[in-house]
Amino acid sequence: MNLISHEALAVYWSASEVATNLTIFMNLLGAMALGCIVGYERSYHGRAAGMRTYGLVCMASAAVTVIAGYPHFWYGGLSTTLVGPDPTRVIQGVVTGVGFLGAGVIMREGFNISGLTTAASIWASSAIGIMVGVGFYAAAILLTLLSASSMLLISRLEHWLPSRPAIAVVMQFKKDYLPSLATLRRAAHKRGYDIADSSLAINFKDGKPEWHFVAIAHGRNKGAPMAELAQELTDFEGVENYFLSHARN
Secondary structure (H helix, E strand, O other): OHHHHHHHHHHHOOHHHHHHHHHHHHHHHHHHHHHHHHHHHHHHOOOOOOHHHHHHHHHHHHHHHHHHHOHHHHHHHOHHHHOOOOHHHHHHHHHHHHHHHHHOOOEEEOOEEEOHHHHHHHHHHHHHHHHHHOOOHHHHHHHHHHHHHHHHHHHHHHHHOOOOOEEEEEEEEOOOOOOOHHHHHHHHHHOOEEEOHHHOEEEEEOOEEEEEEEEEEOOOOOOOOHHHHHHHHHOOOOEEEEEEEEOEO
């Protein structure tokens, strides 16, 4: 019995299996790098989905796709004798179900969105499970290390690379006061920010206009600190109340 189990286990770590696993891993490494490049553009503009999220999603997508190209190496090369129904249907069901699970951890509050990287890591975990299930143990181990490393290290890389942080601003003006967008733009630009046109929302209640918008810094450390902006808003003409927060939209 032990002899049979040892022989079965050895099949999964044969030279051809390990070589295939390494080939798959190189595909995953390239996918993560390309995903991070795309994610950097989003991170640079202060978006919630940055390098980690794009890298994990791209890598997980490559994982569940590339293994379909090596069906003869599934289950240690014994897929023809072990597999009955089409296992790709099972993989499709897993990916779809985990997608709904990941959506459940994404939260939106005002201009802030959280949970995207957590959702991406859940999907990456499902890809790891799929690879273990079909017998690509070495690739699954390497994918696990790559996923964990990306979540730990890429955030540091994002802080080091140039970016444009964003601040969500809510300004409630005094009754019957008519704010000017041009005046706000000049004030924001003077302090190192640009107002994102697509983020502007205006509410009017009881004669008091309330403006919501996102101010994007000209660059890292080029915009005035939030505490300084808050102090200046206290003396800003016509402002009755305000709210500031870091925006990741």
